[in-house]
Amino acid sequence: MTLTQLKAFLAALECGSFTAAAVELATTQASVSELVARLERELGVRLFTRGGRRLAPTEAAVALRGHAEQAVSAIDNGVETMRALHALEGGTCTFGVLRNAAYYDLSDLVQRFHERHPRVKVRLVGINSALVARSIAAGEIEAGLLVLPVDEDGLRITPLFRDEVLYATARPDGPAEPVSIGQVCDAKLVLYDAYAGSQDPTRRQLLERARLEGRVIDPAIEVENVETALGLVASGAADTVVSRTIAESASFPAGIRVVPFAEPLYDTIALAQREGAYLSPAARRLAELAERMLRARIAVHPGRTAIE
Structure with missing residues (x-):
């Protein structure tokens, strides 16, 4: 079995004919047909039903597809890694960051990275962690920083540190002692990350705590940015969590x-990438730099808890 045979098989599967696959691979129809025939002899199975205007993949072809794609991708990625072993010479890296990245001193992440690798284009996607996780799992973002919990199917998660969640109020009669989840349920709240809603990791924790006590959390106001929420809190309109x-x-x-929660509540900051996926040299360097920056910040802020 050869890489060329697997590429011919995948092209035929995708294009639906040996002729179209030959165009895709810049070769001849006879060459593609022969490569697939050799692969079939090697495996002892029929991969396509010939006849008609379009190739019909067999059950064996469907079963082989994922493995063939992995093998071809692994080789291509290995070649690309060797090319970029000593220098990052170009391309675009798409990396997800916390929506509130500026508060974690990540605003200059791109600047630091670009100073070292000026030929690499960088796209930082700052959206809610639930959406970052979904985009990484779908292959739209290579890797990213996010807040747990998220739906982790298809992701490799590396927790970095915990950041305590606090209850924020400006009301004269607002709580001055640690709050219970019952008090949060009874309060008039403004919550941010409105688009993510109940999928927001911090909100998920709050909702689960409320559910366990047979209560619900129903915010009176929802906004997208934490700064907007804090402006409303400062005016006395509602309380929030930060x-x-x-x-x-x-x-x-x-x-x-x-004030803290009576039962302490934490956001866990983590690094995520797609399970089993190749991470480009640029994304790997950016992830390493982001992790170092965060860990350095935690080292001088003992109120946070690093996760080794």
Whole structure:
């Protein structure tokens, strides 16, 4: 069995005929037909039913497809890795980051990366972690930083650190002691990441805690950005929840006070990539740089908990 045979098989499967596959591979119809015939003899099965205007794949062809794609991809990726072993010479890297990346000192991630690898184009996608996870699993984003929990099917997750979630209020009669989930359920809330809604990782934790007590959390206001939510909290319109990192940032409104949860609640920051997928040299370097930056930040902020 050869790589050329597998490529001919996949092209025929995709194109539906040996003639179209030959055009795709810049070769002849006879060559493609012979390569597939050799592969069939090697495996002892029929891969296509000949006849008619279009090849009909057999059950064996359907079963072989995934393995053939993996084998061809592994070789192609290996060649690309060798080319980029000593230098990142070009291409585009798409990397997912936390929506609130600026609070984690990741705003200059691209600048640092680009200073080292100026020929690589970078696309940073800053959306809710639930959507980052979905995009990584679908192959739309190579890798990214996200908040757990997310649906992890098809993902390889590397937890980095935990950041405590706090309750934020500016109301004179707002809580001054650690809050219970019951108090959160009873409060008038403004929650951000409106598009992700109940799929937002922090909100998922809150909803699960409420469910276990037979309660629900129904925010009075939903907005997209944490800054908008904090503006409403500062005006006394509603309360919200924020990570300790946001609460301790220089831009956090002075009139808002924060209290912990009676049962401590944490966001877990993690690095994610698609399970079994090849990570390009650029994405790998960007992920390594992002991890180093985050771990360096945690080292000087003992209130966070690193995960080894």
